[in-house]
Amino acid sequence: MGLTKSEIFTNNQNNIALLAKAFAHPARVAILQQLFKINSCYCGDLVNEIGLAQPTISQHLKELKNLGLIKGSIEGTSVCYCINEDTWKTMKTILGEFLNQDIDNSNQCC
């Protein structure tokens, strides 16, 4: 089917999955790493840095922008992208709670 049954999961579970999807492709990981390194990065620079076609990078940028993890400002014909620190922090909190869960070791089987 290819269709996730979101309705049977909690909001928290769906949110975690949506956020994780942002990092589930190496191109988006590379884009975010570059934005952390050079926080102020033109779309064209990302195209040069990462070896993918311009429409492909543009598409990945759009996904990250839709999640709110990055934001862009138009400068003439160029667009400069940055990490959206507020959303990044919120995301870290949500993922952090999930990743840092404590295991109940009273019931181990393997």
Add this chain to the structure above:
Amino acid sequence: MGLTKSEIFTNNQNNIALLAKAFAHPARVAILQQLFKINSCYCGDLVNEIGLAQPTISQHLKELKNLGLIKGSIEGTSVCYCINEDTWKTMKTILGEFLNQDIDNSNQCC
């Protein structure tokens, strides 16, 4: 194409993407949360707890097992699954480094 060009990315970038994929579906998030809560969980219990068919759950369990995030032990006709703490810790380290990057604010544009 649907085919990720893994060869143009670093091992670290590909690793982060692979690990994130584990959490990029709410069913796998739900499975992992349940295993944290009841660390010793039969496949059949997960099928009941989460509302997906047995082959679907089995498929998600296989993906998590392939990544090493969980392990299973056979008990009669049942299989009992647990979090693999060692791999979970390694994963947290790799993802943590990525999520906790510091922003270079000297170069902000937006």
Add this chain to the structure above:
DNA sequence: TTTTTATATTGCAATATTACGATTAATTAA
């Protein structure tokens, strides 16, 4: 205005993922 530059959008082909019915495999119970 025309041309150039930079990015976004569209359309499409190919691969990946999700989900499940049917079946298989393996163990236990009768």
Add this chain to the structure above:
DNA sequence: TTAATTAATCGTAATATTGCAATATAAAAA
């Protein structure tokens, strides 16, 4: 041995994702 139980695998349908050529859009430069 046979039946029942549990989970894995197979096969398949449907949707999602990735990637890019072609095109559109919008601002700057000539």
